[in-house]
Amino acid sequence: MIEDMLRTPAAVQDAERHTAHNYHPLPVVISSAEGAWVTDVDGKRYLDCLAGYSALNFGHRHPTLIAAAHAQLDKLTLTSRAFIHDQFADFCRELAALCGKDLVLPMNTGAEAVETGIKVARKWGYQVKGVPADQANIVVAEGNFHGRTTTIVSFSTDSDARADFGPYTPGFRIVPYGDLAALTEAVDEHTVAVLLEPIQGEQGVVVPPEGYLPGVRRLCTERDVLFIADEIQSGLGRTGTTFACEQEGVVPDMYLLGKALGGGIVPVSAVAADTNVLGVLQPGQHGSTFGGNPLACAVATEVVRLLATGEFQRRSTELGERLHTGLRGLIGKGLVAVRGRGLWAGLDLDPSLMSGREACERLMERGVLAKDTHGSTIRLAPPLVITEEEIDHAVAQVAAVLAG
Known part of the structure; x- marks a missing residue:
């Protein structure tokens, strides 16, 4: 048969x-x-x-992305960040321009980008906003999916992702997605960031109510809180604009990017923000051996150029x-x-x-x-x-x- x-x-x-x-x-x-x-x-x-x-x-x-990968494979694949390679500057400059931000911090996976965003937000809170040591909190939404590291599942409401992985990392407040009043209530003087997906992918492609994202942007500006947009799934053209936040004319303080950034060839993620945010990091405080490697940068630069055409x-x-x-x-x-x-x-x-x-x-x-x-x-x-x-x-x- x-x-x-x-x-x-x-x-x-x-x-x-x-x-x-x-x-x-x-x-x-x-x-x-x-x-x-x-x-x-x-x-x-x-x-x-x-x-x-x-x-x-x-x-x-x-074909464009495969050609970039083939060409780079024949030249250089990894240096570590101990050295600079000739693909690094183009990638960081062109991605920063696409995002309208000053700086880019390359990593590998989406979860690494989220972890990076959390660390940067906390450090910004202590050094710039003046939050007392170890008192920072970040507000997140029910139904979120930002990854599966122990810190990230600590603020997940998905029992499959969270159960039996405790003890959990403190410092997060969970509010209903799309509920601006609940978000406003949760933000206090120790809040350093609001971390949201502009559209919740894993939850079932849930689009927030009209006006929610602009409301989040206003609240964060008024309360001196960073608005971190997890655009790992929703960004890079998926929703009809480069970023899903653009659908409502919103510009976050920090973009978390991944998935499509690697063109389906190599894992590439990145955090993009202005100097007053990403500039809080100093040498030795965060890093990745493979983050921003030559092969990843060569492919991801071509991804950015494909998106730049519209x-x-x-x-x-x-x-x-x-x-x-x-x-x-x-x-x-x-x-x-x-x-x-x-x-x-x-x-x-x-x-x-x-x-x-x-x-x-x-x-x-x-x-x-x-x-x-x-x-x-x-x-x-x-x-x-x-x-x-x-x-x-x-x-x-x-x-x-x-x-x-």
Whole structure:
């Protein structure tokens, strides 16, 4: 039988045999990819509508980014920050310009960028704002997802991410997302920062109420508090603008960036802020051996240049309208709600039909890859290189799954 000749089942078992079970992946084993499509070990093609949680905004193996990686591999890959390399200045200068900030601090992963933001905010609070030693607090939102380090899960409200990892790091206050009154109440004279996702991705692509982000910006300005925007998933073109904060004309004091910054090739993250904020760090107080390495900088500089053209932001806006129009047409036909901006959508399924996991398994069978979250919600975040026809195909497969 054909099923007996497939390589996928054995490959799935082999992958699970010596791996800690910290993920529950769909049973697909990908071996190659290009653009918005991936191919498994049995030759079946799938439309990738997750894009590495937005790490693949520019699609798989974007030729410009692959060329930059190949060229740098032949020259220099790592120096450590003990020395300066010839790719470093261009990356920092061009990313700072894209963000409209003075300085950039390169790291590797999104969680490292968040940890960096927390440390910088606390140091700024003590040295600039004058908060008494060890009294700083940072206000965060319920439903947040900023990473999985011990400090970050200390202010998570997701039991899977948080349970059994204590004792937890103090210094955080959690308020409902989108509730400006609760946020205002939580901020006091020892608050050094408000740390938020402009759109909560892991929670199901939750968009805050209109006026919330501008309200946060005003509050932070009035109370001398840093507004830190975690744009690791929402930034770099995903929502139709370079940063999701731009959708409401808001400029935070600090951007936390990652995922798409590495072009889907290498892990790259960064913190961007002005000198009066990032300038509090002095040599030896924070760092990373691989942060800002030559290979990462070569790829990430090309990412910044792709974004500087505005092409991908326009694609996200225009194609996002097509995606959301198609998905909204399925409300009442198995969907109960659709949220998001640009090429990013959270779909709430009628839980009586199936779970989000079941929906993703059925989509996989139909050649579309997506990811579930929180029971009956699935997320779609296709690469920004997706075409109109491919969007229509994805929506059609969602409709087919809902129809049973």
